[in-house]
Amino acid sequence: MSVGIKDVAIAAGVSPATVSRVLANRHVKPELRERVETAIRLTGYRPNLSARRLRSQHSNTIGLIVPDIRNPFFTTLSRAVEDAAYKANMRVVLCNTDENPTRETMYLRLMQEERVTGVIYAPTRETAAQLDRLNFDFPVVLVDRHGPAGKHDSVILDNRQASATLVEHLHSRGFKSIEGLFGNTSSTARDRFSGYTEAMNDRALTPRADFVAPNADAATVAARQILSRKDRPEALIASNGLILLGVAQAMQELGLQAPDDIAIAGFDNEIWTGLIGSGITVIEQPVADIGHSAMRLLFERIETPEMAPRVVMLSGKLIERNSSKRPG
Amino acid sequence: MSVGIKDVAIAAGVSPATVSRVLANRHVKPELRERVETAIRLTGYRPNLSARRLRSQHSNTIGLIVPDIRNPFFTTLSRAVEDAAYKANMRVVLCNTDENPTRETMYLRLMQEERVTGVIYAPTRETAAQLDRLNFDFPVVLVDRHGPAGKHDSVILDNRQASATLVEHLHSRGFKSIEGLFGNTSSTARDRFSGYTEAMNDRALTPRADFVAPNADAATVAARQILSRKDRPEALIASNGLILLGVAQAMQELGLQAPDDIAIAGFDNEIWTGLIGSGITVIEQPVADIGHSAMRLLFERIETPEMAPRVVMLSGKLIERNSSKRPG
DNA sequence: AATAGAGCTGAAAAGGTTTTCAGTTTTCTG
DNA sequence: CAGAAAACTGAAAACCTTTTCAGCTCTATT
Numbered sequence: 004m005s006v007g008i009k010d011v012a013i014a015a016g017v018s019p020a021t022v023s024r025v026l027a028n029r030h031v032k033p034e035l036r037e038r039v040e041t042a043i044r045l046t047g048y049r050p051n052l053s054a055r056r057l058r059s060q061h062s063n064t065i066g067l068i069v070p071d072i073r074n075p076f077f078t079t080l081s082r083a084v085e086d087a088a089y090k091a092n093m094r095v096v097l098c099n100t101d102e103n104p105t106r107e108t109m110y111l112r113l114m115q116e117e118r119v120t121g122v123i124y125a126p127t128r129e130t131a132a133q134l135d136r137l138n139f140d141f142p143v144v145l146v147d148r149h150g151p152a153g154k155h156d157s158v159i160l161d162n163r164q165a166s167a168t169l170v171e172h173l174h175s176r177g178f179k180s181i182e183g184l185f186g187n188t189s190s191t192a193r194d195r196f197s198g199y200t201e202a203m204n205d206r207a208l209t210p211r212a213d214f215v216a217p218n219a220d221a222a223t224v225a226a227r228q229i230l231s232r233k234d235r236p237e238a239l240i241a242s243n244g245l246i247l248l249g250v251a252q253a254m255q256e257l258g259l260q261a262p263d264d265i266a267i268a269g270f271d272n273e274i275w276t277g278l279i280g281s282g283i284t285v286i287e288q289p290v291a292d293i294g295h296s297a298m299r300l301l302f303e304r305i306e307t308p309e310m311a312p313r314v315v316m317l318s319g320k321l322i323e324r325n326s327s328k329r330p331g
Numbered sequence: 332m333s334v335g336i337k338d339v340a341i342a343a344g345v346s347p348a349t350v351s352r353v354l355a356n357r358h359v360k361p362e363l364r365e366r367v368e369t370a371i372r373l374t375g376y377r378p379n380l381s382a383r384r385l386r387s388q389h390s391n392t393i394g395l396i397v398p399d400i401r402n403p404f405f406t407t408l409s410r411a412v413e414d415a416a417y418k419a420n421m422r423v424v425l426c427n428t429d430e431n432p433t434r435e436t437m438y439l440r441l442m443q444e445e446r447v448t449g450v451i452y453a454p455t456r457e458t459a460a461q462l463d464r465l466n467f468d469f470p471v472v473l474v475d476r477h478g479p480a481g482k483h484d485s486v487i488l489d490n491r492q493a494s495a496t497l498v499e500h501l502h503s504r505g506f507k508s509i510e511g512l513f514g515n516t517s518s519t520a521r522d523r524f525s526g527y528t529e530a531m532n533d534r535a536l537t538p539r540a541d542f543v544a545p546n547a548d549a550a551t552v553a554a555r556q557i558l559s560r561k562d563r564p565e566a567l568i569a570s571n572g573l574i575l576l577g578v579a580q581a582m583q584e585l586g587l588q589a590p591d592d593i594a595i596a597g598f599d600n601e602i603w604t605g606l607i608g609s610g611i612t613v614i615e616q617p618v619a620d621i622g623h624s625a626m627r628l629l630f631e632r633i634e635t636p637e638m639a640p641r642v643v644m645l646s647g648k649l650i651e652r653n654s655s656k657r658p659g
Numbered sequence: 660a661a662t663a664g665a666g667c668t669g670a671a672a673a674g675g676t677t678t679t680c681a682g683t684t685t686t687c688t689g
Numbered sequence: 690c691a692g693a694a695a696a697c698t699g700a701a702a703a704c705c706t707t708t709t710c711a712g713c714t715c716t717a718t719t
Contacts, residue, residue, distance in 0.1 A: 053446065054676040073410055078401050096424060335705060359666095360668090383706055385704090666715075676704085677703085679703090687692100
């Protein structure tokens with residue numbers, strides 16, 4: 004049986020309450036404090052977090068619900084979230100939904116049972132749509148994706164703007180037929196699609212878009228098809244890092260080079276995008292900022308629950324590389 | 332105030348014990364069971380995991396302690412661990428140590444306070460060395476790295492063999508001066524270094540090795556130096572994915588091409604290694620397998636604690652690509 | 660028909676901590 | 690130096706479950 008606060012109390016000749024107070028750094032006479040501290044050291048006492056949480060009603064745990072930690076965007080995000088969490092003396096429970104609404108509701112239920120302090124959450128469009136019907140008893144901050152307009156704290160990229168920037172960039176380089184390959188599950192992909200479409204229309208260009216499950220394999224399949232079409236576009240935009248990876252893979256299979264055979268641009272400034280060929284033009288997201296902002300919003304929400312929901316919108320940054328150079 | 336098991340009991344006209352039994356799927360008369368179930372539905376009851384854990388002494392939580400989730404090896408590993416965990420109805424608490432022994436001990440302590448069911452752990456060499464002096468009251472399975480020989484369950488790659496394979500491969504392609512760039516914190520890097528050195532000696536080649544903090548930035552700096560030396564080697568081996576990334580980046584900065592200017596080979600078959608230039612030769616690790624094996628070992632250890640420690644050693648697979656072709 | 664056993668249920672204890680409450684000691688104020 | 694306030698401490702309640710124990714109702718066996 005492991006040593007509890009009671010054993011420490013006996014060893015130090017004080018009451019359990021006093022030990023608890025020493026642990027919580029509350030006022031207790033130096034002499035007693037010292038006795039307790041050595042007792043703790045001697046007994047090797049470690050607090051039982053379950054008991055502590057049960058009594059204090061603070062779980063000191065935050066949930067992080069993302070589609071897939073292997074998506075580099077979410078990898079980096081998770082790291083930022085964890086750093087902030089552990090600084091605030093909180094644990095992080097990580098959940099991968101695979102963009103599957105069933106798993107999402109299961110995890111949200113789990114968060115409830117865990118009595119988490121708060122949740123950072125990148126929902127699918129499907130679940131996001133009914134987000135205000137669900138009523139969580141913990142604060143939620145959406146990241147990367149938004150819910151019903153203005154109802155929830157969220158931190159997202161200005162996706163329309165970012166897409167428009169890519170179109171503008173490609174257009175200014177002389178490309179006219181610009182196709183887009185977008186994810187089919189997130190509000191983010193949808194926003195990027197809108198931004199793309201608007202920007203194309205603004206320039207009297209004809210948008211053409213495809214939607215695909217947001218993972219590299221599915222993207223490879225789709226890209227293969229697009230790239231081998233007779234009316235292959237002059238330029239192709241990929242709506243996130245995994246899709247971009249799929250496109251790059253398809254191009255390699257087909258022996259195509261950017262920008263000679265087709266121009267390429269995408270999202271997420273992963274290191275490899277700078278190394279592949281002579282570099283792929285991308286929109287860089289301030290991922291770590293997004294994570295930190297989300298945690299800040301979460302903590303502030305916890306402090307003042309009645310505050311009106313806030314949306315933090317950050318801007319992407321165009322990183323021009325060779326894949327979008329004017330051909331020939 | 333949230334609804335507890337008591338409220339459900341009252342609503343169903345039974346005792347809390349009965350509700351608990353319904354929840355745990357123990358024998359209770361169908362009629363009562365149904366009454367309880369509708370009461371649960373009506374009240375929207377969610378069990379309180381802290382209370383449950385406190386009483387039952389089962390945390391159903393496993394800890395995952397890794398250097399950095401952004402290292403793609405550990406990203407994939409974490410995903411495998413989580414999948415297995417959630418299938419077994421367990422949560423995962425994720426910890427990044429940044430190869431920092433202080434953070435390691437802090438997290439190990441946390442695991443103790445959390446009363447975790449078990450831990451999957453990739454220790455630094457420093458902590459690994461004193462692993463048998465520490466006495467955990469939870470089972471630990473080491474991954475990717477080993478502790479004092481044969482004292483702990485662990486799942487690792489046959490690192491010596493893998494390194495030797497790379498040397499053999501490069502040598503058979505005609506390279507003689509083969510340098511190695513290794514991480515400086517893990518037993519794994521050390522083993523890969525040993526394998527490299529032995530294989531070089533076996534072939535009467537002179538080994539030359541450098542050690543560096545296992546992250547891309549540090550590797551870039553080191554690689555830059557190696558690559559701009561007058562006596563630059565004919566081939567360079569990188570001991571993990573991040574270091575390989577650093578090497579690739581340095582080469583690009585310096586305008587060097589593989590295999591024309593220098594041959595390159597490394598570890599971890601990340602997708603980009605197949606896309607960069609005309610592909611980088613790597614040793615592929617069965618990462619998902621490693622994760623699953625680790626979880627299997629962990630569960631078996633929990634079931635039969637007195638079993639002798641087991642070491643599972645998996646083989647890497649050489650993926651030959653263009654970066655190690657015989658130069659022009 | 661009596662008895663053993665199985666199945667089912669509820670009361671109450673237990674799990675390890677924090678927190679409240681009340682009481683005691685110390686310090687401060689005038 | 691008296692009295693008030695502040696600081697400190699311990700006993701006991703509370704947090705929400707699961708589990709033990711004992712009792713009760715059936716069924717099955719002899």
